[in-house]
Amino acid sequence: MTQNHPKFRREPAEHRRDALVLATLALIAEQGVRGATVRAIADRANVSQGMIRYHFSSKEDLISAAYAHHMSHMTNLTAAPNVPDGASAKVRLAAFVEAGLTSPVVDPGSVSLWASFLNKVREDARMRQIHEQTYHDFRDRLEALIADALNEAKITTTPPQLRHLAIACNAVIDGLWMEGGALPSAFQPGELPEIGLQSVGAIIGVELQDTGSQ
Amino acid sequence: MTQNHPKFRREPAEHRRDALVLATLALIAEQGVRGATVRAIADRANVSQGMIRYHFSSKEDLISAAYAHHMSHMTNLTAAPNVPDGASAKVRLAAFVEAGLTSPVVDPGSVSLWASFLNKVREDARMRQIHEQTYHDFRDRLEALIADALNEAKITTTPPQLRHLAIACNAVIDGLWMEGGALPSAFQPGELPEIGLQSVGAIIGVELQDTGSQ
DNA sequence: TCCGTAACTATGCAAGCGTATAATTAAAAA
DNA sequence: TTTTTAATTATACGCTTGCATAGTTACGGA
The missing domain is CATH 1.10.357.10 (Tetracycline Repressor, domain 2)
Incomplete structure (x- = not known):
């Protein structure tokens, strides 16, 4: 089984940041702050949880942006x-x-x-x-x-x-x-x-x- | 050292419930929801943390009462x-x-x-x-x-x-x-x-x- | 005075949290 | 093609959380 499709795609930083912000907003709106964990946010944005700390200095930073x-x-x-x-x-x-x-x-x-x-x-x-x-x-x-x-x-x-x-x-x-x-x-x-x-x-x-x- | 003073006092249930509710309100007002953990609440009310589950069916229950x-x-x-x-x-x-x-x-x-x-x-x-x-x-x-x-x-x-x-x-x-x-x-x-x-x-x-x- | 019991404490556990770090890998540069 | 590098994943660590449970103790009724 030769997998041709790559495991992930590289995106411009701004695009990723936006996706994470949007995922954060959706989660808080639906489930409140409790639901907006780094894992849930990354999941919703279809990225690994490491991306949050890569594109934002902390989770608080992401929350501020959102x-x-x-x-x-x-x-x-x-x-x-x-x-x-x-x-x-x-x-x-x-x-x-x-x-x-x-x-x-x-x-x-x-x-x-x-x-x-x-x-x-x-x-x-x-x-x-x-x-x-x-x-x-x-x-x-x-x-x-x-x-x-x-x-x-x-x-x-x-x-x-x-x-x-x-x-x-x-x-x-x-x-x-x-x-x-x-x-x-x-x-x-x-x-x-x-x-x-x-x-x-x-x-x-x-x-x-x-x-x-x- | 003969300790005359008891380690704790028994209080009427309502009194304890009130104390826990007040402690909860004070903590949330001062530090937000994050600060209102079972340990912090119990501490503020001068009781052990087991009291929350003894007098309320869950932390959520205490929050509702508060x-x-x-x-x-x-x-x-x-x-x-x-x-x-x-x-x-x-x-x-x-x-x-x-x-x-x-x-x-x-x-x-x-x-x-x-x-x-x-x-x-x-x-x-x-x-x-x-x-x-x-x-x-x-x-x-x-x-x-x-x-x-x-x-x-x-x-x-x-x-x-x-x-x-x-x-x-x-x-x-x-x-x-x-x-x-x-x-x-x-x-x-x-x-x-x-x-x-x-x-x-x-x-x-x-x-x-x-x-x-x- | 001595139980009985319910109020209370002490301790531990499993789960989930944010964060750190090392290993991968897509994609541009050479 | 090969090299480089930065975007991305994978994994694990230490800490805190709410909750369970077993043990302790104040205190009223016998």
Whole structure:
């Protein structure tokens, strides 16, 4: 039996790193942190477990990379909804809120993933930095949208007021997202984005409507 | 050396269970789930590690008990603020919001604790039941306060509307609580309750004021 | 005062963990 | 082709984990 096929293939480092990160995220989402052992991760990525220490300096390092990947992915999903060119600020804000409160952003695995990471944020400085970075990134985008919407509605605000509005709206979105992911059966389909639009609208004083983009 | 003092004391089962639960909570709050090993827990509670399996059927069982304890504790802290008898519904609602957004409810350890448990909620049915129970309990109290405040302000709502308002206000509180705990340095003292009062007020359409009870 | 028993401790075990290291091998360079 | 080297696997080590089990001891009832 002459085996022609090689036992493994060499891949570019970045490709392997990505595969390991993706495997890590999938495992944590499905089984929680406990399920994400080096053996399970390597298995899921179809490599031997040595690859983790070859491509990352430690398992913690891989976890950090996975966290950064997941958070930026979620921010991107929320921040880049399908909105026509030249849409009004109000519509863009509404689309942002809706995108953050529907699938695939709202998802049990996604929330579980986020909660798993939150624990490590307290211990690990690198994780904390990623956390702060992502949080502020998300909130800044939201603040810019709110500023545009208020401007459009000819409502004037001071910077501190604007900041408070952004924090508040961010909290509503985060809270609804969390509850929707942690308790999927407690809400009807479409209920979360509806409540989100009403609440954000009430907070900033501009009525937001369903963009119908879902 | 005649040792008069006994090597250990016998305690009522409930007392020991409480001590183990408290030790578990303290450890998870300080060091995350990783730090809460049977040995560390027993050590903190000043008993041998066999006590965990003696008083609980497994470590998981202890964790569940700790979760239930923590959640009901937090709900009680939020729901029973120091408010004068015969206060208006508006004031009671404001006190509720404020209590949920100040120390000791807002606290890094508390959020870390909650996040640690959230992971287990997905896997374990018992944990899920505790989670749902606590969530609905908290939200129902909030909904009752909102109903009173609206009634007082002569604003009429339908039950579904009221439900939505409660979900939204709950989300703001949860979101702010979470961010305050996860990123303590990002907010000034008193900023969180202030934003909470403004937002909840805006959502239900009743202006809420600082109760000054802090 | 002396049992009886249930609360409690001490000790050990098997499994799983992250990590280290040496042996392989695919694939580019010569 | 042969050589080189870096990507990859294979294997093992030391440590920690939750759990089991046998032995010990406080303490109320006889």
